[in-house]
Amino acid sequence: MGKLISIASGKGGTGKTTVTSNLAIALGKLGKQVIAVDADLTMANLSLVMGLDDADVTIHDVLSGDANLDDAIYSLPNFDNVHLIPAAVDWEHVIKADPRGLPEIIKPLKEKFDYVLIDCPAGLQIDAMSAMLSGEEALMVTNPEISCIADTMKVGIVLKKAGLAVLGFVLNRYGRSINDIPPEIAEDTMEMPLLGIIPEDRAIREGTLEGIPVVLYKPDAEGAKAFMDLANEIVRISGVKSKVMY
Ligand SMILES: Nc1ncnc2c1ncn2[C@@H]1O[C@H](COP(=O)(O)OP(=O)(O)OP(=O)(O)O)[C@@H](O)[C@H]1O
Ligand SMILES: [Mg+2]
Helix, strand or coil: CCEEEEEECCCCCCCHHHHHHHHHHHHHHCCCCEEEEECCCCCCCHHHHCCCCCCCCCHHHHHCCCCCHHHHCEECCCCCCEEEECCCCCHHHHHHCCHHHHHHHHHHHHHCCCEEEEECCCCCCHHHHHHHCCCCEEEEEECCCHHHHHHHHHHHHHHHHCCCEEEEEEEEEECCCCCCCCHHHHHHHHCCCEEEEEECCHHHHHHHHHCCCHHHHCCCCHHHHHHHHHHHHHHHHCCHHHHHHC
16 A cells, blocks of 8 residues: 655745655656645646656646546656646636645545645645645755744644654755755654755756756766655654554
8 A cells, every 4th residue: 555645835935846746756766656736736846846847637627527637647757766746726617626635536536646745735724624634744844044934843842643654854055055954953843753854956946947957967966866865764664653553
C-alpha cells in the first residue's frame, strides 16, 4: 500500500508546489511509482511547474462528476515513474467543484502508487483542510522566518489533532537573508523533526520558469541535491510513524 503525503504550510508562497514537484521526480528517480496531485483548487499551478500544459481533464471535472479519475491521470514521459493530476485554472470549473470531495478522490490512489503527493493550499480554510485531510501523513514546508514558522506550526498541530502523522518539516529558501532563523532553532521551535534544508537557489526559480523542476533541470545544483536528500529521508521515515500511531 502506498503513502499519502500532504504537502502543507501556514503561509502561502513557502515552496509547497516546488517541494511537491521536485520530491515527485526525486522519488521517481529512486524507482518509486509516484503521483502528484494538484489539490490547490483556486490557485492551481502544479502542472505549469511540471511542464504539462495540454491537460483537458482535471481534478475539477472529477469533483464535479463530469469525468472519471483515470481520465485525469497524466503520465509525464520525461519524468520516469511520475504521474500528475492537474487542476483547472478557470473560474467556471472552480465554482463547480466542491473541495470537500477531495479525500474521497485522492485516498484510493494509494492502491496504485507508492507515493501520492498532495500539493495543498496554505492555511486552515475549508479548501486547504479538505486537501490536507486527503493525506495520511503530512510534510510541512516553512521558510526560515519567525511568523512563517509560527503559522506552519499551527497547521501542524491541527493536522496532528485530525489524526495525520506529521512526518516533520522542510526548511525552504535557507540562506536568503542574514536574519534567517538557524535550522536548529527552527527545529526546537517547530517541535517536529527537520527533514531537509533546501537552500535559496536561483536554479530552482529558473526550473520553475522552464516547467522543469530543478532535480531534472540542473541535477548538480545545490537545491537539486537537497531535494534528492529529502527524497531519501522520506523513503526512510514515511510509513513508520503512521504504523506506530494506528
Ligand atoms: N529554495 C528556493 N530557492 C529559490 N526560489 C524558490 C525556492 N523555493 C521556492 N522558490 C520560488 O518561490 C516561488 C513560490 O514557490 P511555490 O509556488 O512552490 O510556493 P507555494 O507554497 O506553492 O505557494 P502557494 O501558497 O501560492 O501555493 C516560486 O517562484 C519558486 O520558484
Ligand atoms: Mg503552491
